[in-house]
Amino acid sequence: MDAIRNIEKPYTVAERLGPLVRRVLARNPSPFTYTGTQTYLVGDGASLAVIDPGPDEVEHLDALMAAIGDAAVTAICCTHTHRDHSPAASPLAARTGAPVIGCAPLTLDDDGPRADAAFDPTYNPDRVLTDGEAISGEGWTLRAIATPGHTSNHVCFALEETGALFSGDHVMGWSTSVVSPPDGDMTAYMESLQKLYGREQDTVYYPAHGPAVTKPRQLVRGMIGHRRSREKQIQRQIEAGLTRIPAMVAQMYKGVDERLHGAAGRSVLAHLIDLERRGLVQRDGEDWALLA
Template sequence: MEIMDGIHQITLGGDGSSGSHPTVSAYYVQGMDYGVFIDAGFPDEERTRPLLDYWRDTLGSPKTEWIFVTHRHYEHGGGVKLVKETTGAQVAVGAGDAEAVDADIGQGSKVVDKPLHGDEVFDLGGRHLRAVATPGHTLGTFCYLLEEEGILFTGDHIMGQGTVVVRTDEGGRMTEHIDSLRKLLDLDLKTVLSGHGPVMNDPLAKIPDLVRHRLERDEQILGMLREGTNHVDDLVSRIYGETSERLGFLARHQVVAHLKKLEEDGRAIAADQADTYRPA
């Protein structure tokens, strides 16, 4: 549906398939010269078809130049191959995630046309969209800013509900994630549109809270290390309690990301035993 002038939100999923969230949002942004997608849904046609149906039936198959992917995860970039073939649009993704998108989503064939490095600006006609490098969640996570309106599309970097998991196994780093959050405070933001959750109309108030939460978690984990809770799995149990298998998997990644940050900060040390840390 059109949620702002020339900005359309298409909600996909609803079957619990988008990770720990019930749905994922992709967006279509219309300029006077052409339109663009922000993210492209799932890798299978059944779950991505509503995105293309909306583009064709509601919007009338408008000229579309780009598919901007926020990051490599399958519910955000999974549909790029199908959307690209249907619309003729080119695919742009953060350089740090480009190889993974080609390998995992393109299944070895090249689907990424433009690896992004940050601050590229695209003139849609009356609207300028700037690519903003925000690594942390993954190595190549990007946000996209409509400069004139102060509207930022964030994918998972900032979510309308909950906090994002930092995936160190995919090049993510907690230190970079926090730095990327702080970087957004320098932008004149009015609205955040994320891949999960409601519209955020006061993002500059939310961002410091997100940073504070991460730093408080650092201190909580460091305190537990000092108390003798040293194994990753024991830390996960103390912090999160009983969880489903899926949420437990994500919680473990989150704890590992904080431990690696504490190690980078010189406040914790990886012990000889696997998945075990101690205070520095």
């Protein structure tokens, strides 16, 4: 929290970010939400969409309603169902009469320490968008881009008129995405990064947390490289005789607050599961070994 204490945080106001796009920042800053969840309003005409309505907090809902004004809300869209993203969907739908459209519902009790929010059991969409499906309103079109990995139900939304992509938690400029098994899946995450890297039409990413990404393909390429470097580091740890995750984490995350080591271990586990699927490592109980 110290790192974000002095960053300007314009809560309760709608900020213009670009053509057709405004942002309202929720007052839920934390080590995994940065300055808070960014709810996006898409559209400048008589109808608009709301992306990632955020936490069910009266202040945030009131700010969204003020920003919406007299416009009709065509859809309330969620990128995924962590509790910092989707709980406001239902109360906002009640206030506006808008349908909840976007990712599939998912509630899961994880089996390890988390570095992000738990799942939202209240999320109940009126319609689930499949990969490539679109919704539209006056002057705007949002197309769903399935990007599983951070969660199995994660979806990005491409604003076709401007080249903007709402990247949720899949790609953020301030931090790498958490990938925590059993629902977080490194294999799917890497495939989704490659999918976004192939989309040359996207010129800016608006993530759910942190600043806009103005060189998205460059960032995604770097993220892919970072993850590949991390998996090689894990393989080197095993080769050096560190066969259990806590020992790997202690070596790989020297200088990192030990309170975060449990969550770091989840990321290491996600990489190991991916390496196991690719026939590069095998496990025996809590121990991991390289395969020739």
